[in-house]
Amino acid sequence: MKIAIDVMGGDNAPDAVVEGCAMALSKLGQDASLVLFGEERALQSLTARFGLASDRVELVAAGQRIGCDESPTQAIRQKKDSSLVRALNSVAAGEADCIVSAGNTGALLTGATLIIKRIDGVKRPALAPVLPTKTGGHVLLLDSGANTDCKPQYLQQFALMGAAYMEKVVGVKNPRIGLLNNGAEAEKGNELTKAVYPLLKNTPVNFAGNCEARETLSGDFDVVVADGFDGNVLLKSIEGTASVMMSLLKDALFSSVRTKIGAALAKPAFRALKRSLDYTEAGGAPLLGVRGGVIKAHGSSNVKAFCHAILQAERLIRGNVAQIIADSVAALPEED
Amino acid sequence: MKIAIDVMGGDNAPDAVVEGCAMALSKLGQDASLVLFGEERALQSLTARFGLASDRVELVAAGQRIGCDESPTQAIRQKKDSSLVRALNSVAAGEADCIVSAGNTGALLTGATLIIKRIDGVKRPALAPVLPTKTGGHVLLLDSGANTDCKPQYLQQFALMGAAYMEKVVGVKNPRIGLLNNGAEAEKGNELTKAVYPLLKNTPVNFAGNCEARETLSGDFDVVVADGFDGNVLLKSIEGTASVMMSLLKDALFSSVRTKIGAALAKPAFRALKRSLDYTEAGGAPLLGVRGGVIKAHGSSNVKAFCHAILQAERLIRGNVAQIIADSVAALPEED
Numbered sequence: 001m002k003i004a005i006d007v008m009g010g011d012n013a014p015d016a017v018v019e020g021c022a023m024a025l026s027k028l029g030q031d032a033s034l035v036l037f038g039e040e041r042a043l044q045s046l047t048a049r050f051g052l053a054s055d056r057v058e059l060v061a062a063g064q065r066i067g068c069d070e071s072p073t074q075a076i077r078q079k080k081d082s083s084l085v086r087a088l089n090s091v092a093a094g095e096a097d098c099i100v101s102a103g104n105t106g107a108l109l110t111g112a113t114l115i116i117k118r119i120d121g122v123k124r125p126a127l128a129p130v131l132p133t134k135t136g137g138h139v140l141l142l143d144s145g146a147n148t149d150c151k152p153q154y155l156q157q158f159a160l161m162g163a164a165y166m167e168k169v170v171g172v173k174n175p176r177i178g179l180l181n182n183g184a185e186a187e188k189g190n191e192l193t194k195a196v197y198p199l200l201k202n203t204p205v206n207f208a209g210n211c212e213a214r215e216t217l218s219g220d221f222d223v224v225v226a227d228g229f230d231g232n233v234l235l236k237s238i239e240g241t242a243s244v245m246m247s248l249l250k251d252a253l254f255s256s257v258r259t260k261i262g263a264a265l266a267k268p269a270f271r272a273l274k275r276s277l278d279y280t281e282a283g284g285a286p287l288l289g290v291r292g293g294v295i296k297a298h299g300s301s302n303v304k305a306f307c308h309a310i311l312q313a314e315r316l317i318r319g320n321v322a323q324i325i326a327d328s329v330a331a332l333p334e335e336d
Numbered sequence: 337m338k339i340a341i342d343v344m345g346g347d348n349a350p351d352a353v354v355e356g357c358a359m360a361l362s363k364l365g366q367d368a369s370l371v372l373f374g375e376e377r378a379l380q381s382l383t384a385r386f387g388l389a390s391d392r393v394e395l396v397a398a399g400q401r402i403g404c405d406e407s408p409t410q411a412i413r414q415k416k417d418s419s420l421v422r423a424l425n426s427v428a429a430g431e432a433d434c435i436v437s438a439g440n441t442g443a444l445l446t447g448a449t450l451i452i453k454r455i456d457g458v459k460r461p462a463l464a465p466v467l468p469t470k471t472g473g474h475v476l477l478l479d480s481g482a483n484t485d486c487k488p489q490y491l492q493q494f495a496l497m498g499a500a501y502m503e504k505v506v507g508v509k510n511p512r513i514g515l516l517n518n519g520a521e522a523e524k525g526n527e528l529t530k531a532v533y534p535l536l537k538n539t540p541v542n543f544a545g546n547c548e549a550r551e552t553l554s555g556d557f558d559v560v561v562a563d564g565f566d567g568n569v570l571l572k573s574i575e576g577t578a579s580v581m582m583s584l585l586k587d588a589l590f591s592s593v594r595t596k597i598g599a600a601l602a603k604p605a606f607r608a609l610k611r612s613l614d615y616t617e618a619g620g621a622p623l624l625g626v627r628g629g630v631i632k633a634h635g636s637s638n639v640k641a642f643c644h645a646i647l648q649a650e651r652l653i654r655g656n657v658a659q660i661i662a663d664s665v666a667a668l669p670e671e672d
Contacts, residue, residue, distance in 0.1 A: 262601025
């Protein structure tokens with residue numbers, strides 16, 4: 001098994017990426033190896049610094065780098081020698097099984113679809129971040145922003161793809177699928193979700209009904225399917241609210257001597273809270289529905305987060321998720 | 337000025353509602369009076385208990401009550417003698433200027449549209465909760481769930497309605513309008529938001545561009561307009577995330593003796609945090625775009641929250657918001 005690494009992508013690249021590779025290498029199975037794509041000098045000096053000389057590590061020089069603000073389609077078309085495009089090409093050619101990148105999300109999604117290509121029958125690949133739940137588990141949200149204006153069948157496929165991921169990569173048996181909706185009752189929804197509901201009822205997944213946005217992190221669902229616009233609103237408002245609350249809490253705790261002392265004593269609790277909200281342990285977000293493995297690590301990934309994204313890539317490949325998605329999509333009845 | 341009160345609606349009705357009326361009466365202007373609609377015995381005993389005998393309080397017996405789980409359309413059609421329908425009728429007849437209800441949201445929205453009716457030219461009335469921001473201010477979110485599958489022009493009107501409310505009721509000069517979107521850049525969006533963006537550019541409001549979900553509470557926007565499905569996802573995920581974080585924090589603080597002591601000392605900070613997140617001070621959510629005032633108080637409103645919803649109704653009427661909306665909508669160019 002070979003995992004292609006985009007060394008130049010992400011806020012902390014290339015240093016944290018290469019160090020993350022070094023951390024992952026000791027945890028990966030012995031049959032797993034890494035191919036690092038990046039600027040030659042950076043590769044040389046960083047692999048030396050982090051002791052990454054191994055017969056399980058291959059270095060490939062790439063002369064270009066795609067920035068996080070570049071237009072995705074243009075960047076993919078024009079920067080053929082970028083670390084991202086080279087890494088995508090290696091997956092497309094079957095030389096690597098999965099790519100891990102913390103870089104430009106749009107470029108990774110566009111590039112994956114253009115270069116690695118969709119699985120036969122898959123209408124739209126979906127980006128699927130893994131979120132921590134209140135009960136200590138995880139919930140997969142897809143699509144979180146790769147596709148707007150989805151058709152009902154796309155969400156039906158998202159359900160199959162999400163179920164495959166949670167079952168094979170996270171180890172959840174018979175994952176409960178929720179449909180993001182504006183009410184819990186079956187008849188609620190907009191045109192899209194009203195059409196998706198009966199479709200999911202007749203899909204071979206464990207459909208657990210509508211999921212209101214406030215129930216996303218409840219632990220009642222293992223997968224939540226949504227149009228990418230709505231999934232994006234959901235994901236970003238969870239992130240935004242958590243960040244606002246942390247900042248308000250900090251301000252309040254620093255407002256008096258008494259509360260400062262209290263805060264110092266309660267510090268382990270705040271650390272525990274941060275840990276329960278920390279998604280770096282869960283790795284990045286897989287792009288499901290393409291022919292090879294694609295893991296989008298968070299842009300701000302530190303060493304540990306990037307390491308976890310690599311370990312997630314290993315589980316994605318060992319779980320044979322792309323093949324399971326291909327089979328389950330092929331088994332769906334023909335579209336009307 | 338007369339405010340119609342649905343005494344029987346809400347989790348804490350009728351007691352908290354009547355007590356809220358008593359609290360509000362001393363704060364309202366002398367020209368403001370209340371008409372309470374509810375079951376006769378409850379009205380008699382509660383107004384006596386809370387000392388609500390005044391020439392500014394009128395009691396109207398209503399023989400029926402609409403429960404929070406009843407089908408809105410059916411309830412409005414069949415329960416003509418319910419406190420809600422009677423109160424709506426009094427606004428429609430011009431006997432009262434505004435209704436305040438903490439009851440069945442769907443029934444209030446349906447009833448307001450069917451009985452009070454839309455302002456001429458308004459395509460869809462919008463439910464507009466007021467949320468606290470990180471910077472201590474407020475942001476109005478509309479629509480938060482009254483309308484799914486919105487057309488671009490609906491959101492254009494939401495912008496005008498939201499601007500009128502924030503200016504006249506909250507006192508924000510030249511309110512900054514944000515468009516809920518999946519990216520900050522002008523070209524981002526789904527079919528709907530891509531069509532709304534240029535429309536808002538050409539609407540006489542202070543359009544501040546796209547608002548990503550994570551920026552909703554940032555304080556950078558005074559009004560956020562959205563399709564009701566997306567607004568509902570946004571609102572409920574903010575509520576859900578805040579509640580999950582509070583519960584995780586509580587669990588963490590109770591996990592050891594040390595953190596318990598810390599928590600006791602830091603208690604004023606947690607109270608301050610709760611206060612900054614508390615939306616009861618801001619009152620309820622106005623339904624904007626109908627001919628009279630409609631305030632939806634939170635279903636779980638306590639005495640103080642209901643009191644604030646009544647004071648909000650007073651500001652809504654004094655601000656002449658419905659008339660301003662009527663004028664600004666009439667001034668829009670004809671639809672193509």
